[in-house]
């Protein structure tokens with residue numbers, strides 16, 4: 117197979133959803149379907165440490181999953197599928213942003229009874245910003261779901277994406293009979309679905325047009341009638357699939373099914389293979405890098421420290437953007453200019469880690485981080501180019517970090533430094549006062565950080581409230597920035613890159629400053 121064919125057969129995607137919509141279940145079924153795990157339950161088993169009684173335990177539990185299931189690969193129809201995990205909890209939306217930077221498309225999973233939920237909205241916002249192509253899967257059709265037209269309308273209104281239904285449900289809940297694929301003119305019978313987990317062959321597929329009496333026989337007259345009406349509306353009044361519009365994030369193909377019953381899931385997989393994009397190109401400061409170029413390039417999108425508490429290790433997750441990544445070869449870390457040997461690149465499937473000998477454009481590998489990597493760093497075979505960084509956003513909650521034990525201040529600083537490199541929080545150093553400020557996107561991250569600082573670094577600390585509303589990176593002419601800092605020294609700090617940050621106590625202060633300093637920009641994201 118030529119290198120270009122290898123790349124064309126890769127699909128790197130993420131599943132995003134509101135908690136409980138069925139992401140774990142769907143992930144498991146996809147892995148099982150692809151033969152990557154022997155029995156369903158292997159992904160869930162990892163998060164099985166039940167007792168998610170308090171919020172931070174929930175986060176720890178999620179951290180447990182995201183560690184082992186950061187990326188999972190499985191085959192489908194001659195393609196190599198890379199599924200990148202996204203954290204389910206809303207307080208980790210920055211992690212999701214980074215995960216979405218590493219994928220070429222996304223699947224949004226919606227609970228058919230609940231429709232679009234808050235977390236779906238937030239995550240879709242991220243997809244929109246990145247123009248990620250999105251396929252929608254409406255789950256739990258074996259339970260009573262809402263009227264499909266209402267769901268399409270809601271998706272279009274709230275997510276801003278016109279729907280293109282490619283399958284339609286016949287009934288739902290106890291009267292769920294199956295789904296009808298408009299493209300293949302085929303009815304997939306829920307009653308005849310496979311029951312045996314050893315058997316991956318499709319059954320219960322009947323090819324006939326919508327006006328066939330077979331539909332009444334298999335779907336029941338009432339449900340068949342409703343399906344015909346729905347199909348008539350969909351084909352008459354809704355747009356057809358326009359692949360370019362999908363690729364540009366301007367429409368979303370929609371499928372119905374039940375992840376739990378592995379029903380309708382093959383339609384989704386076939387669509388990922390059939391219409392979802394293969395790795396293609398990525399902008400850098402020098403030029404556009406094409407996925408089928410020979411030379412290796414990639415970037416770090418996630419760093420996870422102390423994955424195994426027994427061995428202090430740090431793992432960097434690299435998305436390969438072009439060329440081939442070969443175990444044991446040296447790559448250049450462009451920012452530092454260092455050459456680093458890729459001694460033990462790792463892939464993950466459910467609970468298992470395994471070493472990889474080579475990886476291609478679109479793949480994701482975990483590599484040991486000797487402490488030099490930062491999120492967004494570029495790695496190449498030698499060329500000096502930098503991929504666009506992954507932005508950091510203004511945190512929404514701030515606190516002053518006070519060490520409970522002054523003798524462990526060094527460990528505290530070290531822990532904070534490492535956790536911020538992971539992207540778990542941002543640290544700001546004010547020009548006034550001895551204590552650092554910590555900023556997080558979701559409050560729960562405070563608990564997690566406190567817990568991890570204590571557990572992983574032996575550093576006990578307290579977080580004291582501070583009157584900071586948000587942070588703004590001050591950008592502009594060097595001299596003017598310095599002047600601004602001097603005049604507002606008590607409300608200014610530096611971020612970990614040394615950039616000047618304004619920390620207003622109230623929203624109106626940003627507007628005020630903007631009026632007073634029209635030549636400066638007060639940015640809520642650092643690129």
Ligand code: G4P
Nearest residue numbers: 134135136137138139140141255256258259374375376377
């Ligand atoms: P999440 O990762 O998105 O948070 O969701 P997860 O897969 O854990 O699923 C949440 C609940 O929804 C689970 O039930 C799961 O079994 C159920 N579920 C997922 N897909 C379907 C489906 O297609 N149909 C039905 N009826 N249920 C579905 P649970 O009771 O919370 O957990 P469990 O006891 O089943 O493990």
